[in-house]
Amino acid sequence: MNNEIYKLTSAQPLTEAFIHRTDDRIIDLFGYHPGEEQAWASRLDSLAARAGARANASDVAAVLTAYQARLKPSAETASNIAAIAEGAPVVVGGQQAGLWTGPLLVIHKAVSIINAAKSASAQLGRQVVPVFWIAGEDHDWDEANHAYVLTAEQELRKLSMARPEGARTCVSRTSVSAEAWEQQLRELEAALPHSEFKGPLVEELRDMALHSSSLSDMFAALLGRLFGKEGLVLLDADDPALRRVEAPMFKQMIERNDELEQAYVRTAEQVKTLGYTLQADVVAGSANLFLFQADKGDERTLLHKHGGSFQDRKQTLSITKDELLQLAESRPEQFSNNVLTRPLMQDYLFPVLATVLGPGEIAYWALTGGAFRMLGMEMPIIVPRMSYTLIEGTVAKHMQKYELTFSDVMERFEDRKADWLKQQDGLSIEGQFDSAKQSFIELYKPLLELATSVAPSLAKLGDTNMQKIVEQIEYMGSKTVDTFNKQFEASIRQLDRIGLSVKPAGKPQERVLNMVIYWNRYGLNWLDKLLEAPYSRTGGHEIVHL
Template sequence: ETNYFSDFICDYLDESPELESLYHRFPTIENFKLQIEDKSKNYNHQFRNVLVNALMKGYGDLRLSSPTLTNIDLIKNENTFTVTTGHQLNLFTGPLYFLYKIISTINLTKQLKEAYPEYNFVPVYWMASEDHDFEEINYFNFKGKKIQWNSSQTGAVGHFNTKGLEDVFEVIAAEFGAGNNAEQLKIWFEKAYLKHDNLADATRYLANELFGKYGLVILDADDKDLKRLFVPQMISELLEQTAFTNVSETNTKLEELGLKVQVNPREINLFYIKDGLRERIVEVDGKYSVLESDIEWNKDDLLKHLEEFPERFSPNVIMRPLYQEVILPNLCYIGGGGELIYWLQLKSNFESQGITFPILLLRNSVLIKTKKQAEKLDKLNISDKDLFLDRNSFINKKVRKISNIDIDFSEQIKHLEQQFDNLHQLAEQTDKSFLGAVKAQEVKQTKGLKHLEKRLLKAQKRKLADEIERCTDLQEQLFPNESLQERNTNFSEFYLEYGDDLISVLMKHLEPLNGQFTIITI
């Protein structure tokens, strides 16, 4: 109903039969019991200690909450499973949906513990530290302004040095202003980005500050010991190009269904990362090389290098989900619409590797209104559904609602169509050569009526300009740049006003298995 989600995702939520082959189980509380049984049999429980050691090493000297420490320790047990979300290392968390992903994940683990008390469930945030698209993550929006970090560094963004963020801190300190909540935001930014050497450590610090007390476990899988666990799958990818074959077949099926494919596989879906380099590995006539470099191997040398330096091999968007499910005792992945679509392309590759495909859950979507905004909407008689209309439809609906003149010509157009039906029949019975002329006249008169309706609406808009402006201003506040608030606005705008209450209110209201768009008034 919101018109902000693709047909593909809506079909998935409706459990459309044509998509059934693309996922393992639909996200219902009952299906998690079966998923637990599957993952128990299919997961290499010896990986648990390696995972725990990597987590603790990654946290370094960060202060961990008691719930997070407990959750990390629980991962050692065979009756503990994870629920995971992943996100890029956006500057100061980026858009609001960073929060919604993590809160959906935390709340689902609580729900699962209530349903299955004999098991433990740990919420995991997988940091996309090996991504390379810096332009996507180097800014955040604050009250209509773009706060941006410019850097010429290349390679995996998690390795990026935080040098240069002092300038950004000066800008945000001025923007946030004074007050307790503003000071807290400044402390978080300063400690995250000015006291840590790289973007991965900075992001881990910030996510831990925001969600550590809720037991969130933060994983940077750009780790030698964890990559070593994934070596068998990387060998298969390098030598047999398994993902390319399987995902290409799935993509063909999707295209036949008229569904848009999100990602296309390469012959080899691994990058090579080292010293600012992050480039694709390619194979030509038995020789393996790294693009944009002079690095190359024969097959034996490549396998030897992989065994010696697994941390230099990095999965791309096709292989990253497989890596995640190999190293984690994971039951469910929570993501946005775009993410879920590419996950739905990957099941056949999981099956070929003998890895259990996780349950896929669309993250919660939220619109936050202030009480003041809610009161204004009420006074202007604007419903929640109205807010989701595109700007033009929103204005036209409002003009018709508040106008004392009924500017809706649908009845007149319907009447005109009936008149021309009679004329068509008359021409049919007398002289068929007149049919074209009758049709041309019908098109002309219908077009004339619609044009007149538009002109009258325009005149009414001018007459009612003040009220329409108040309405559109409100819609623009809640849907900045005519897009969803959660895809634009940074959490800091609301934190300035509400402080810690922001996250506690979201925790209270977000129901991960609900499948509805949540509207919250704070």
């Protein structure tokens, strides 16, 4: 199992075609390919040629420094921000803030950003900075408010935080009280198994909670703690100071909004013509920008164009282009990007050498190429994030004991588990009950025919009677098998632990489990295993043994 290679399946045909270069027609959608070494040098040259069109690097670095100051930044992160001030290229990727960082794929993305930056630095012979873009402007609370952990009883438990009362604003503007944090900490502490790291872990989280007024704050504090030594630079997309630096780009997006819309529409048609499904909505009349309505508790509202003005979907808000431009100048913090304009803003703020994306993100970034070109910009190198499955020592031993490969667990675990139990059945219990059932049916059929010949009305009664007896035989057989299997309860628990650890809730580990499980069991040593695992610029899946 140690040397097993396994490919996690992706539900994104466009992404798969891009990564593996199986469809030459989609090259124009992306431009660069991460697997081509020359692409990295070419993109670096392109960034140098466009330096004057981006935000001032010193201004961006000043915002990053101020934001990081709240997070007790590491010396490595401070050094990387200083490099950004001098114009250093970056590798950027991001995610919505999640409770205790959310599913493991968030950690995988951070590791991928860091390793992509290291790989680029080694090739290009210059400092490339890893940047994590916290999408604090997103307002889907239900995506952010939970985490799954494994309890001491080997149960998968969902820990979730209720949404505070108030307007439907973004995650970074949704206040979390000290009482709410303490409740979450108590629930987490009760759920986690006892370990030597549990006490210090909970106390670290409690200290972070004292300085966290939102999920985004806690998310940033955790990422800073986990990856500070790697120099990971953090930003919150909803940082008001960052918005002020972004103001010129917001104005450009408003001025040229019709052109942008047409660029998205044309690219969407191109994607559909190529036979691929759109992974982001391209809606006619959409401005692809959000506005926070201060008079409605900062409710985040998507803007649409109608009758020469910008309106919300219900047309209760109406604002002219000139008014929007004035607002972008005076109060840029009221604006927010959507999934189609965020890539443009990212490239305006930073000299983005490459961006690390998940499968779904790569598919919707395909819609942005025309918009980049329309603004005289160029899509950065798209780098698929790595995925990992963590295999603990005990789980590995159990897999070896039951002769299970990784693919067995991922693709046919319940069948293999059932087969193992059947192999222990030296009495052939299921077979004997099946045989008895068939024998009964054969014996009963002539009697049913006899009863029907006496009175046809007895046919239905006889058939019902036969089915009841068959059901009773099956019930007795099932109870006998269950009773027999109880002697293998220890083995069943071991098998169930394999399933819960590797494929919880029937899904890849990275999409369910939270990182605190491993912090609680191993301290932070498990992170080093991830950072040291083989890395590929074209993504892939690695099995990491802890």
